Amino acid sequence: MPFDNENVHNAAAILAAGTSLAGPQKSPLNDGVPFVVVPEGYKVEHLFERDESPARATGVVKLRDANSFITYFNRQKRTESLIYASLDPAKILGVIDDHLAYDDALSGDHSAKGANWRAYRVEFAVPASREWKTWTGKDRQPMTQLELAELIEDNLPDIVSPDGSTMLSVALNFEASKEGNFVSATRLQDGSTNFVWKEDVNATGNKIAMPSQITLSIPVFENGAPYSVDARIKYRVQNGTLKIWYELVRPHKVLEAAFRAIWSQIEDQTATKILLGSPE
Template identity: 40%
Template sequence: MEAKHEPNLAETLARELKTPVEIASNTAAALRRVALPPGWTLEQQDDSGKLAAPLRKRAVVRLKDADSFIDYVKRHGSLTDCTIWCKADYVKGEVAFTGIINDHGADPERAAWRDHRAFFSPEFSEEWRRWTSKHKQAMSQTEFAAFIEDNLKDIASPDGVSLPTGAMMLEMALSFEATQDMRFKSAIRLSNGGVNLSFVQDDDAQTLQKMAVFERFAIGIPVFWNGDAYQVDARLRYRVRDGKLNFWFELVRTDKILESASATIIQTIREKTGNPFFFGDAFVS
């Protein structure tokens, strides 16, 4: 049989006076338990916000660069109670770090609140955003030419590799603009890996204009803001529809490029903090 609760003097007094009566308190935690009419439920009131200083550290901060994240973790975290988590999905283009300043330690008898956290997601460079946003996105001749012209400085031609230079890509782009009002006739694959496109004027089927299109080219761009540049290979594609050409490019294995760029940041954070480092999700609400 369940034992009956015997009301103490404070509870009895509260019921008789029908006014709030403090039942118990914890001075160290700044907590009070008060009986409130008319339902006489027991309510806990937290007055810790009125203290001269918090009883413990609590914060959620978002840092803009790796150095700030490292400095914050070292300033507030200890080597035993602070952990760093890396959640990376390179295919989806996601890389993020979470520093839990007051995480559980190795001692099973010492639990922690895990509510002092620092977040950091490396910021992608403008060049990376521009090229990846157009990945596999069809463009008209004019749109493709304008995109190449606007981002011409990103075209890379590594030594010893037969890839078009920026000047060659610009010439091709200008040719696209010149033939935008012409009708596509044929495409012939060349021995050097390119494609020769033929166009005709609608009013003169005998007038041909030929233009070489490169199937492959490369760009050299930083993945992250203020970071090192990486070579990214690209395939040039086209489709004919109603006598008009649509162009697009496919960036080759951007997930591996992102993984390489992230490895540098991961190594820097691990070496400069020295905190326990985990790959995964901390599942902190």
């Protein structure tokens, strides 16, 4: 083939094209990762030189209280940022780069009509308080009188009705009866129950008056406000053995009220309407 000007021009164009691909290239995608085109059979060299900062923010920031969530979300929020909430488990999730509204997308440079990355998030997994976990963990679980006495003593500040001295007396009397034998249980006119133990058949019975209901004042979530929770006292006698327990009254409604309080605080202080659900 003759080596004319046209062939020289074509060869030069090929060489120029190859040279342009030989060095690092800027990715046209938003992640901005540089790349090189390497022919088959050649060693791949990783590129460690990057831009000073990423082209877009990504990741999940996990926070432990509502105030921290509010501070961070307000620092990073944009027009398209949204907040989602779910109760089971209790969680607040902010998506900083959520999809844009359709009208906003049309006015900007968004060919996908509002599509966004949804990759930059702030999460507040609302932790239950120690008190809430303690009392819900033992709810409706039959115990011996000694086990109930220990529960009352260990968590006496949580009980507001009857008063602390009355409940401490109940706990101490239950502990004192651990060596005796259960004899009977009698329901009194005020709704409380007299439990009777004897150390032997000739001994005088030791009576312990147990209220039919107690009222707790405990926070549902860590560092949260206390809520009133009623607990009904139940018992069962089987083969001469007493089992006693408590049943929390509608604890799910108390949980909902406490979660709604956090929900309202975040809505008010971020000026963002929270959606019930989660982005997938």
